[in-house]
Amino acid sequence: MASISFSASVSSSTQFIRPSAFFLKPRSISRLPLVRAKIREIFMPALSSTMTEGKIVSWIKSEGDVLSKGESVVVVESDKADMDVETFYDGILAAIVVNEGETAPVGAPIGLLAETEAEIAEAKAKAAAQSSPAPAAAAPPVEQSAPVAAKFESPAAPAVAAAPPTPGKLVATPFAKKLAKQHKVDISKLVGTGPFGRVTPEDVEKAAGITAAPKPNLVAAAAPSAAAAAPVVSPPKAERSFPEIPGSNVVPFTAMQSAVSKNMLESLSVPTFRVGYPIATDALDALYEKVKPKGVTMTVLLAKAVAMALVQHPAVNATCKDGKSFTYNGSINIAVAVAINDGLITPVLQDADKLDLYLLSKKWKELVEKARAKQLQPQEYNLGTFTLSNLGMFGVDRFDAILPPGQGAIMAVGASKPTVIADKDGFFSVKNKMLVNVTADHRIIYGADLAAFLQTFSKIIENPESLTM
Numbered sequence: 001m002a003s004i005s006f007s008a009s010v011s012s013s014t015q016f017i018r019p020s021a022f023f024l025k026p027r028s029i030s031r032l033p034l035v036r037a038k039i040r041e042i043f044m045p046a047l048s049s050t051m052t053e054g055k056i057v058s059w060i061k062s063e064g065d066v067l068s069k070g071e072s073v074v075v076v077e078s079d080k081a082d083m084d085v086e087t088f089y090d091g092i093l094a095a096i097v098v099n100e101g102e103t104a105p106v107g108a109p110i111g112l113l114a115e116t117e118a119e120i121a122e123a124k125a126k127a128a129a130q131s132s133p134a135p136a137a138a139a140p141p142v143e144q145s146a147p148v149a150a151k152f153e154s155p156a157a158p159a160v161a162a163a164p165p166t167p168g169k170l171v172a173t174p175f176a177k178k179l180a181k182q183h184k185v186d187i188s189k190l191v192g193t194g195p196f197g198r199v200t201p202e203d204v205e206k207a208a209g210i211t212a213a214p215k216p217n218l219v220a221a222a223a224p225s226a227a228a229a230a231p232v233v234s235p236p237k238a239e240r241s242f243p244e245i246p247g248s249n250v251v252p253f254t255a256m257q258s259a260v261s262k263n264m265l266e267s268l269s270v271p272t273f274r275v276g277y278p279i280a281t282d283a284l285d286a287l288y289e290k291v292k293p294k295g296v297t298m299t300v301l302l303a304k305a306v307a308m309a310l311v312q313h314p315a316v317n318a319t320c321k322d323g324k325s326f327t328y329n330g331s332i333n334i335a336v337a338v339a340i341n342d343g344l345i346t347p348v349l350q351d352a353d354k355l356d357l358y359l360l361s362k363k364w365k366e367l368v369e370k371a372r373a374k375q376l377q378p379q380e381y382n383l384g385t386f387t388l389s390n391l392g393m394f395g396v397d398r399f400d401a402i403l404p405p406g407q408g409a410i411m412a413v414g415a416s417k418p419t420v421i422a423d424k425d426g427f428f429s430v431k432n433k434m435l436v437n438v439t440a441d442h443r444i445i446y447g448a449d450l451a452a453f454l455q456t457f458s459k460i461i462e463n464p465e466s467l468t469m
Contacts, residue, residue, distance in 0.1 A: 038114065038115045038116070038119050039094065039112055039113070039114050039115075039119050039122060039123045039126065040089065040091070040112070040113045041109040041111075041112060041113075041195075042073075042074075042097075042109060042110050042111035042112065042113055043107055043108065043109055043110065044076070044098070044104045044105065044106050044107060044108050044109075044110050045076065045083075045085060045106070046106045046107075047076065047078035047083050047378070051078045051106055051255075051259075052105065052106055053103050053104060053105045053106060053255070054076045054077060054078055054103065054104060054106065054255070055076070055077040055101070055102070055103045055254075055255050056074060056075075056076060056077075056098050056099065056100050056101065056102055056103075056104075056110065057075040057076065057077045057082055057100070058074070058075045058100050059073070059074050059075075059096060059099075059100060060072050060073055060074060060075065060084075061073045061074070061093050062093070063093055063094065063095060063096055064092065064093065064094075064120070065092070065093050066091075066092055067087045067089075067090065067091055067092065067093055067113070068087070068090055069087060069088065069089060069090050070086055070087070071086060071087050072084040072085070072086050073085055073086065073087050073093065074110070074111070077254075077255050077374075078255060082374040082375070087113070089113060090115075091113045091114055091115050092113065092114045092115070092116070092117065092120060093111060093112075093113060094111075094112045094113060094114035094119065094120045094123030094124060094127075095111060095112040095120075095123045095124045095126070095127035096110075096111050096127075097109050097110050097111050097112065097127050098110040098111070103255075108195070109195060112124075112126060112127055171192065171197060171198045171199065172187055172190075172192065172198060172199035172200075173194070173198065173199070173200060173201065175201050176192075176199045176200055176201045176203065176204050179201050179204040179205065179208070180199075180204045183204065183205075183207075183208035183210070184208075185204055185207045185208050187199060187204065189207075190203050190204065190207055191203070254342055254343065256342065256343035256344075256345070257342060257343055260343065260344055263404060263405050264402055266405045267402050267403050267404065267405055270403055270405075270441055270443075271441070271442045271443060272403050272439050272440060272441060272442060273439075273440060273442050273447070274400055274437055274438065274439050274440075275437070275438050275440070275447065275450045275451065275454065276398070276435055276436070276437045276438075277435070277436050277437075277438075277454040277457075277458060278419075278433050278434070278435050279433065279434055279435075279436060279457070279458045279461050279462065280431050280432065280433050280461075280462050281416040281432045281433060281434050281461060281462075282431055282432050283461075283462055283463060283464050284301065284416075284461050284462075284464050285416065285432055287301070287464045287465075287467065287468070288301060291357065291468070294358060294361075295358075295361055295362070295365065296357060296358065296361045297361065297364070298390070298392070298393070299336060299364070299388070299390050300357065300360055300361045300364050301357070301464070301467060302388060302390060302413060303334045303336060303349055303352055303360070303364070303388055304352060304357055304360055304467050305457060305460045305461055305464070305467060306334055306352075306386065306388055306411060306457065307332045307334055307349075307352035307353035308353055308460055308466065308467070309453055309456040309457040309460055310332050310353065310386060310453070311332065311353050312453075312456050313449065313452060313453040313456060314328055314329075315328075315408075315444065315445055315449045316386070316408060316409050316440070316445055316449060316450065316453045317329050317332055317385050317386055317408065318408050318444050318445070319385065319406060319407060319408050319441075319444070320408065320441055320443045320444045321406065323443065326444050329385040331350065331351055331383075331385065332351065332352055332353045332385060332386070333348045333349065333350045333351065333352065333383050333384050333385045333386070334348065334349045334352040334384065334385075334386055334387075334388055335347070335348045335349075335381070335384025335385075335386070335387040335388070335404070335407075336348075336349065336364070336387070336388045336389075336390070337387065337388070337389040337390075337401075338368060338371050338372075340371055340372050340374070341372075345371050345376065345381055346381060346384055346387055346404070347364075347367035347368065347370070347371050347376060347380055347381055348367075348379075348380060348381055348382075348383050348384045349363060349364060349367070350383060356468075356469075357467055357468050367380060384404070384407060385407060385408075386407060386408070386409055386410070386411075387401070387404050387407055387409075387410040387411070388410070388411050388413065389401045389410060389411065389412050389413065390413040391412070391413070391414065391415075392413050392414050392415040392416060392434060393415075394415075395415050396414055396415060397414045397415050397417060397435060398412075398414040398435045398437060399412050399414065399437065400412060400437050400439060401437070401439050402439065403439045403440070403441060407441075408440060408441045408444055408445055409438055409439065409440040409441065409445060409450070410438070410439050410440075411436055411437070411438045412436065412437045412438070412439070413434065413436050414434055414435045414436070414437075415434060416432045416433065416434040417432065417433065417434070418430050418431070418432055419431060419432070419433040421433075436454070436457070438450055438453075438454065
């Protein structure tokens with residue numbers, strides 16, 4: 001199993017992540033501040049920048065096991081790979097909150113770690129309290145049956161009415177503390193509605209008198225009042241229903257399949273265009289027969305050719321990240337689509353233009369093995385600047401690829417097939433040709449840019465000697 005640094009996996013968009021009792025093999029980085037509590041919460045780590053939740057594949061350790069710093073304790077499935085999570089502290093695995101096969105959001109507690117056996121009973125009680133429904137007195141105001149208008153007359157009241165569940169100990173998210181300081185709210189007087197009484201940003205906003213837009217409240221709408229007959233909230237949009245096929249079986253998405261689905265939907269918001277280009281491959285086929293015994297695949301040859309062409313056309317290697325500017329990437333990193341069990345992933349050949357063909361081939365073999373074992377590190381699949389998808393080995397002659405989020409272009413390569421062509425003198429001959437289709441982000445790449453890139457790529461393929469230099 002692979003493991004990565006916990007702190008390195010936290011993206012800028014996950015500010016709520018708190019120091020966990022577990023970490024993922026930190027390298028030369030500054031460690032997170034130590035939590036001095038005797039019972040430490042083990043949080044679901046963020047294993048990639050796109051991960052929002054994780055699935056527990058298996059607990060390597062059981063409740064009651066004594067843990068030593070650096071031991072692998074649990075295997076977590078992210079949207080890209082399976083990672084061993086290692087303990088950052090010595091202690092006892094007192095309670096497992098999220099069992100094998102279950103999922104939890106990033107930052108949510110998945111277990112409790114006790115320092116001594118004396119705290120195990122307390123930890124188990126906390127775990128049981130977290131999994132049980134919250135008492136009615138601590139329920140958020142939105143669940144009460146009072147009219148909606150009454151809830152916003154004194155928004156600070158619900159947050160300070162009850163006594164803290166853990167006297168003398170303040171637990172709050174970093175963002176909640178920041179909001180409290182900004183709005184001059186005494187956070188020590190608040191009672192949190194988060195897990196184990198943790199103060200959340202919403203609690204601080206209520207205490208400060210900041211009212212968010214009211215959520216649909218069907219309970220309040222049902223309360224007896226003169227205006228009860230008038231709908232306050234528009235009815236929810238009905239989901240589209242499809243006829244059920246007898247004998248069908250519904251299988252939920254895996255974490256990876258969910259990530260692919262999300263990325264594909266995100267791609268639909270980008271204005272793209274497509275350009276196809278036929279390329280003669282007789283010379284490339286001859287070179288492939290020479291280097292194939294040395295372990296070089298056709299995919300590696302194509303990736304190397306793409307990288308060399310991108311050197312001359314940096315606009316095609318660019319990215320539009322904010323819809324307002326070009327980002328010209330300093331490296332040429334070719335992401336190559338690889339089909340794995342129940343999913344798809346794109347290992348990245350970093351600096352593909354700078355590596356010779358045989359070193360690139362060795363690197364690619366290692367990446368494929370790690371991808372199929374779900375052991376890729378984040379930097380091995382999320383740093384691509386251009387993507388290559390090759391279905392030619394399956395006999396597919398042409399197809400269009402969907403542009404991955406965060407990149408400027410993707411090339412779809414079809415099979416090389418014998419084609420009858422006529423030269424300028426009218427003589428016919430048969431040559432092997434393949435069709436490549438490139439999908440590009442039209443905000444930063446224009447038709448002329450893509451046509452020039454494909455011309456350069458075609459010249460490299462038709463005269464491939466430079467690929468071995």
